[in-house]
Amino acid sequence: MEKIIQLQDIFFSYGDFKAIDGISLDIGAGVYGLLGPNGAGKTTLLKVVLGFLTPSSGHGRVLGMGISSSRKAVRRKIGYMPENDCLIPGMDGVTLTAYLGELSGMPRQEAIKRAHEVLYYVGLEEERYRKVDTYSAGMKQRLKLAQALVHDPQLLLLDEPTSGMDPKGRKEMLDLIKDIAGKGSMNVIICSHLLPDIENTCRRVIILDKGRIAASHDIEGVSEDRFNRFNLKLKGETGAFLEKLESLKCEIDVTDRGLYKIKLPAQESSRKLFEIALASKVQIRHFQQSRTTLEDTFVTAIGVNHEH
Template structure:
């Protein structure tokens, strides 16, 4: 049975009068969660509240079983954080910086040094581990930030845009590292990214944010090739005449100009060809539509704007 690792109730946070987090309540169980949302949705602010870097104006919560009002200094040692922003200390090589982060998390010095070498080797920086970190490329810095988050073997890792600034090859290697960390260590993770494919590849569940609120929660397995009763149809001719022969069937036009038709269970899809013939049009494109995370994201954001 999965364990609840984060429980938040009625969390509010404002920046200079701007409501960045608006009455957020959620329960995150053990596993890997994705956090999606447009810029300014509140993702980074929410992660900083979970880390204890920001104090909410009101609301309560428990992080890894600890009350967030009283014990976050101690619980922070059990969390590994990979921020999107620059966090490397100039003038330090990767071994020194990584072992230093281990010591800050409570590890004895010799153990922290040993562990630093292990995680730097693991993330692919073994040959450059004695170089100054500020001479690293963008992709190498992302790998180093992952090592810093991993060095103390945390119970929970929070990764903010982990593939930011990486080329396609480096991005794939980073995603594989994340998948491998979870598989080997049964690690709990929260991953924030604007790249939907990264979230689909690494996360079991997804929280979608907009305007400081959680507007949807999805299970990514729901999108693994699942066919729906929705069909993509391309029409040559007057689509209006075709749709007039489909009363009660929900239809919209996607950005490619194709009709997306949501058919009821008792409507045989092949009847669409009879309707097209009756309307004097031709169907030039026809296939079942597959629900994607992008579909769910666009729908959730659109519905949140309409509220």
């Protein structure tokens, strides 16, 4: 497998606060998702990969180059769509995109030509001569994507690409990302705290929490039994409840966070769980149907009270 990013025991702190608390990972070619709640360390990790932040310890390679040794060369080959605004007030869309292309090492004429192309691609053809300060939140996101694409990078890092967008804009942004991914010529990493963003675009997902890798997950095809999986938190004496579930041929897993993951046989409905709980004098304190396998992994890794 071609290695796009390799990190080994990376630590990074802001002052005393450990934002990256020992991360090792291998990312191959293709499209990867980096999923985690706000504050998990996703943005910090991207900045370490880009060489904007220097880890306090650990080694890393990106596209075959050392992250701390060849920062300039690394950035020429990486397109970065940051989470926060990177737009320069007073510039129009084309000028800004071309300028950022030049900063990535493109000759001026080529940068200008490519700027027009990528702005057309992201759907900003009409607005390309407008000052970027007058752009809506959705247009700014598109422009941020355009500037990340302008120098035709080998690796695209997208940080919260649908941030601030309305549902229609979000769908269009995800469609663009899927289109880029589908072409297969660019490796893509998408960071998001939104499960659907990752689920819609990636097949391979790394889940981050509190500066560590909490799980990794391959999104499989849609499994038929996915609607019969439930995550429960229980209060009371659970012995009788679990025995009855077992006699119904349920599959039961308990996570170390005390979450019961129950798969009901196909013919049973979730109502059965409540009936058995009532009969066994157990209180169901939390009940969630797990709709997809990624959601299941995420809930198990992060706990139930994550933000959506």
